[in-house]
Amino acid sequence: MTTSPDAPTVLPATARALEHLLAAAQAEHRLPSVVAGVVRGGRLVWTGAAGTAVDEAAGERPPSATGTQYRIGSITKTFVAAGVMRCAEDGLVGLDDPVGRHLVELGTDGVGALTVGQLLGQASGLQAETDGPWWERTAGEGWDRLRELLGPGALRHRAGVRFHYSNVGYGVLGELLGRLRGAAWDEVVAEQFLRPLGMDRTTTRPQAPAAQGFAVHPWADAVLPEPEHDAGAMAPAGQLWSTVADLARWAGVVADGAGVLRRESAEAMREPQVVDDARGAAWGAGYGLGLQLWNTGGRRFAGHSGSMPGFVAMLRVDVETSDAVLALTNSTTGFGDLPVRLLTAFTDAEPAAPRPWRPQAVDADVLELLGPWYWGPAPLVLRAGRDGSLELSGLTGRARASRFARDAATGAWRGLDEYYAGEVLRPVRGADGSVSHLDLASFRLTRTPYDPDADVPGGVDPGGWRP
Structure with a gap:
């Protein structure tokens, strides 16, 4: 086992369990080599490696869990998506912009009419x-050739209505990113993310030590080297190579932006755009703005898998705790559910410590809003969030809920999520200056059920409550 120099390590018993899972997966799935890591608090706390990596320069050698490069396939898409989100932060593009507004050669209908957000969210319907x-498996060509393929026949579904994974869409987004910044997409990614985060082992082509990709024969213990090349205009869909150590830093971007992306942009990337509604199965997966999303028993995870000939990769982050797992292998057929098993074993053995409670300052005009309220006869409660928000939830069971952030200009509160996302919560004061009721998207929240003094729409029966 190896760890990053300044990182804490897991308990010895946890390390042994993780190492066993890794070794068992290498044997069961017949992986030439596999490396993995677990992240907590933004640092690698465990890394492991099994098997034998092969590269042309060094021949056979044990893989380094932190130093050996593997191709990460579609995890590349998360870097492209983050670059587009940075463009949105800087006002260069809007998520609702038709992509043809910026890539004018695509025209104003067909592919050109697809929005940037639809392309990011795998909801464009593009092939x-x-x-x-x-x-x-073949050398790529430039943007001009890809553009020729983007005629009316490239649209497989009506945009915005279903999940349809499109590598082609990320070829388009890579060209968009480069066009908006005036440089190649990979140069933009390096400038805005790789260099600031110290990800100096993440590159578009392999740099030694790097694992050779293999196909493993399905019925014999034999391997076949897979080709590697520059994918040209399709490179934004899966070109990058990286290491466990570098991807551990990228896990922080998925979690909270890590200082290279605004936190609200990272949160937007994790917001589901479409669900993967597989026939005959309850859906537990979806896609955000460049991120795969998983919902396992109410537990939310975000990240991305990656697959290219000879390689499979996974980056998976627990949205609540920011714990993350990384796994990379040089086998076309991959490692099954190894990443999930590693993260589950780690968090079961060493649960994340709860955030310590500390008193916090709360404005007087916020304090008077807190406590029980009623939506008609249904009891609700407003609590003060630790981030300055208000949190509305059911007092005795499930109810329409949301968090609200204060609008500095108006003093009203705007919904951040769930049912009341985007809606306004407005305290209404009586003649004496006290809060009479809350106006929420035309509803009245009152301190008692159907308070007759709170201007309840439709009025309150003058006979009052009765047996």
Whole structure:
């Protein structure tokens, strides 16, 4: 086992359990090599490696859990998406902009009419793969050639209505990112993310030590080297190579922006755009703005898988705790559910410590809003969030709920999530200056059920409550 120099380590018993899971997966799935890591508090707390990596320069050698490069496939999409979100932060593009507004050669209908947000969220309906040769195994061509393929026939579904994974869409987004910044997409990613985060082992082509990708024969213990090449205009869909150590830093961007992306942008990337509604199965997966999302028993995870010939990768972050798992292998068929098993074993053995409670300052005009309220006869409660928000929830069971942030200009509160996202919560004061009731999206929240003095729409029966 190896760890980053300044990181705490897991308990010895936890390390042994994780190492066993890794070794068992390497044997069960017949992986030439596999490396993995677990992140807590923004640092690698455990790394492991199994098998034998092969690279042309060094030949066979044990893989380094932190130093050996593997191709990360579609995890590349998260970097492109973050770059587009930075453009949105800087006012260069809007998520509702038709992509043809910025790539004028695409026109104003067809592919050109797809919005940037639809492309980011895999909701564009654009074809999954390019026409012609298998792009992942053949040398790529430039944007002009990809653009020629983006005619009316490239649209497989009506935009915005279903999840349809499109590598082609990220080829388009890579060109958009480069066009908006006046540089190649990978140069933008390096400038805005890789260098500031110290991810100096994340590159578009392999740099030694780097694992050779293999296909493992399905019925024999034999391997076949897979090709590696520059994917050209399709590179934004899966070109990057990286290490466990570098991806541990990128997990922080998924969690909270890590200082290179605004926190609200990271939160927007984790907001579901579409669900993966597989036939005959309850859905537990979806897609945000460049991130895969998983919902396991109410527990939310975000990140991305990656697959290219010879390689499979996974980055998965627990949204609540920011604990993360990383796994990389140089086998086309991959490692099954190893990442989930590693993260579950770690968090079961060493649960994340709860955030310590501390008193906090609360404004007087916020204090008077807190406590029980009633939506008709249904009891609700307003609490003060530790981030300055108000949190509305049911007092005795499930109810319409939301968090609200104060609008500095008006003093009203605007919904951040769930049912009342975007709606306004406005305290209404009586003649004596005290809060009479709350106006919420036309509803009246009162201190007693159907308070007759609170201007309840439709009035309150003058006979009052009765047996």
